[in-house]
Amino acid sequence: MSFDAVAQQPKLLYLLQGIAAFAAVVSLILLALHQGPARRRAAALLLLAPALLLLTVGLLLPGLRTVLLSFTDSSGDAWVGFDNYVWMVTDPRALVALRNTLTWVVLVPLTATSVGLLYAAAVARSRFRTSALSVVLTPMAISFVGAGVVWKFVYAYRPAEAGQIGLLNQLVVAFGGEPRQWLVDAPWNVLLLVVAMVWTQTGFAAVLLAGAIRAVPGELTEAARLDGASPRQIFWRITLPSIRPTVSVVVLAQAIGTFKAFDIVKTTTGGQFDTGVIAHEMYDQAFRYGETGRGAALAVLLFVLVTPFVAHQVRAQRRAG
């Protein structure tokens, strides 16, 4: 193991420089804010400017560029009209990816939120709350490379004669069944990938919901309890209605995350065996196959699919505001 601490100094120096430069910018903004009774607009602009500049350069313009590219050919130079969109709705592989994405986006947020809600309701007022929540949050700390290995292990296939290395097939064999090629057999493999995704997402939902449940005023549930309501009734009649806004935020965040899901597919099946999703197919088309236009068209499809969720959030915000 050769590690030269001295050789690391330029990196640390650069780190300090970077943070110092950033601190200087921040101080300038704060200083300007302190100067006199700034007008509201000016103050807002000053505070928003850095974020808006970065967002414009890093996301807004790339987004617009993607829309333009979706009307061009594989090299991104010649205009082809709606060809890429026609391809998207006729190519069997793209259609499979679309079907899977819709399956994912229905199942993942619902399952992750329901399981997370159940778990949160059970542990929110328990003494072991933080430890219990940490258990379901651990998958978040494991990188997607690690999660891929985890789930390949669970679903691994070995012939009936040999010993199983996959947990699921071991269970099947233990109950006298034939081992199955879980990741190969469509359409079940899609559902099994959904399970893997839910595994990574549930902890996040549980923590958010546990927080919300704890915020429900104790007097409310206490009063209901004195009136003879069962825990189940309290959950359905008091707790759930009080935390409905949080539930909708969680579902929304999960849905957006699911639309963009890419790593689980990449690390388990690589999109083979009809398990592809749009985010993964987009990467394949744009980079692996050099079909920039098609990749961009799939990205635009993602925008379009997410729009209803954004619109819903807008309405919710209006109502609340």
Next chain:
Amino acid sequence: MNGVRERLASRAFTSAAVVIAVLWTIPTLGLLLSSFRPEEEIKTTGWWQVFGSPRLTLDNYREVLSGGANSSGRLAEYFVNSVVITLPSVLFPLVLAFFAAYALAWIDFRGRDALVVGIFALQIVPLQMALVPLLKLFSQGWLFLPAWNLTGPARFGQVWFAHTVFSLPFAVFLLHNFLAGLPRDVIEAARVDGASHGTLLLRIGLPLARPALVTFAIIQFIWVWNDLLVALTLSGGTAETAPMTVRLASMAGTYGNEWQRLTAGAFVAAFVPLLVFFSLRRHFARGLLAGSVKG
């Protein structure tokens, strides 16, 4: 009667929680146990066999940490890179998003709602499609911005930039939700006293927003620490600037036949996030709670 039913119901809740906790732990446990097994056993028998005939070894960890190959013996360098990448990539968006969220939540100006929605909507721009334009910006410059053309440690700057940009929509969304949900009378009272926005931001906004800031910091920390896509694209991939994830991803070998190393690698990489996570979990839950009150 009532008491029995109540106890039964709450026992049902508790057992459901236990089942979930067990289900969620088993896959990770399998990986953890596997990481201590010899290569040929990982590849031929199930990890539960370890209970019957425990043959444990640290070989996988040894290979990951020091490695038989000379390029793998430098995990410590990649570790330093991970730290250098992660700290600013958490700090920068945290501060910038806090500023933006403050302005959007507590300063009344026209077009405010539209901006909130617009920033929120940017979450859907797929990262993969934003990488090429970002690379172009760095290598060729854009409009009035000069090319960065960075080499050596300066490449870290590109990674910081990318992580900051990509995390801003979520950060602004989270912090804005939180700040907008706080009671307005506190702020109004301070405004009446004639405090400037600078004072308000630091004296009132910052302490109140702390839970949400901590929450975001933890999420972002884990995200950046585990990121592979941005790192591979922008960091240059060598021991000079690439983070641990890049090194671990390549440990499976050119043909992917050394994947048993990934079992140990996953835990080596997860060590720091888990540490951060467990030491800050109280703050994490509190912040998320507060962030979600309003919805």
Next chain:
Amino acid sequence: MRFGARPALAFIALAALATACGVPQDSGAPSRSTAACGPYARYGEHPGTKVTVYAENRDREADLFEETWADFADCTGIEVQYEGDGEFEARIQLRVDGGSAPDVAFFPQPGLLEHFAQAGRLKPVSAGVEALAKQGWSADWNSYATVNGTLYGTPLVANVKSFVWYSPTFFRERGLSVPRTWSELMAVTEKVAASGVKPWCAGIESAEATGWPVTDWIEDVLLRQQGTDVYDRWVAHEIPFNDPRVIKAMDTVGSILKNDRYANGGFGPARSIASISFQEAGTPVLSGDCAMHRQASFYADLWPHGTEIGPDKDVFAFLLPGDDPAGRPVLGGGVFTAAFADRPEVRAFQEYLASADFANARMRKGPFVSAIRGVDPANAATPVDRLAIQLLQDPRTQFRFDGSDLMPASVGAGTFWKGAVDWVGGAGTRQVADSVEQSWPSH
């Protein structure tokens, strides 16, 4: 300030840990003597310069590359910065699009090299490299790096794909001899099957690239049944993908791989080919659960640690035979170097890579096959590498490049692989061939 104290402590502890790991490095390699630098004098001196290299070889293979050119780097003063990435094929596009192309890239597919040459991104090779290429490789090999009459790169690595791995012990015990024709091969197959062992084992799982070993099988058989001319025209899409001759080759492969009597030895029914990773697919050969495994020369690296390779060792390989015992149809793959820059130091490095000196030095370090004429088979690290080099140097050999690497990426690395997966899973030959044909890009 309870909050903050703990993470801060944790961080300090980690920092201490990181520092503790810091064993002082020995002060670099000893500087080379002038004598050792003699062979590198022709590349000139380029002190203070740097060449970036981007390729898909990682871990041990990356180390071997770096060790091989360490002397070159020391003597010329060029710092060679190597980066290996498992996502090379996808990320090279991203980098070039983003204007941060590497100086030199090692392309595993000529199709990808051609794509960047057509787009005007690659620099044609220098006159010096061109001379080395003409002298070092056959016209066939050079043609894969030639686009519109201009040479853009040189071959670096060669793989012979048409090998059948077997256990010499298994063959000896059953009185089997290495087949020299296709019918002999089928006779061996039948004999093993009759004894109750499934003769063939295969696996095609390879993440995104799942399916490629079956496409190699099909190409190999097509090359044997129809010869180089039909093969070339099929790859160039001058005859359709679903031509009857291709269907016939696919059905021949299917009579082995989709046949539950012949496959999948050690792994169960023929369909299990889809779930078995290509890395582990050959292991039943060692246990005698399977007699033969068709896989490239690089599979030498993938046998479990400690497996010995040789005509009288644990495993060895023979060339997949054709109908004519004298024929040497060889399907292969390879890696090509090409440059996105033409600075003098990049030129010098490219010239070094194109020399037989590099190939010989690299072979002495570990398993490696090059098709360059000046390479000495005696330097080969394994008997299979030696066999591969002898085949590549044999004038009777008709070498053809892996067709899926030459087809447009959306077919060769997309629908063809996917079609192979569906086909192994039970889809009909006709149906799969038709769908691949339909997916061929029109532009």
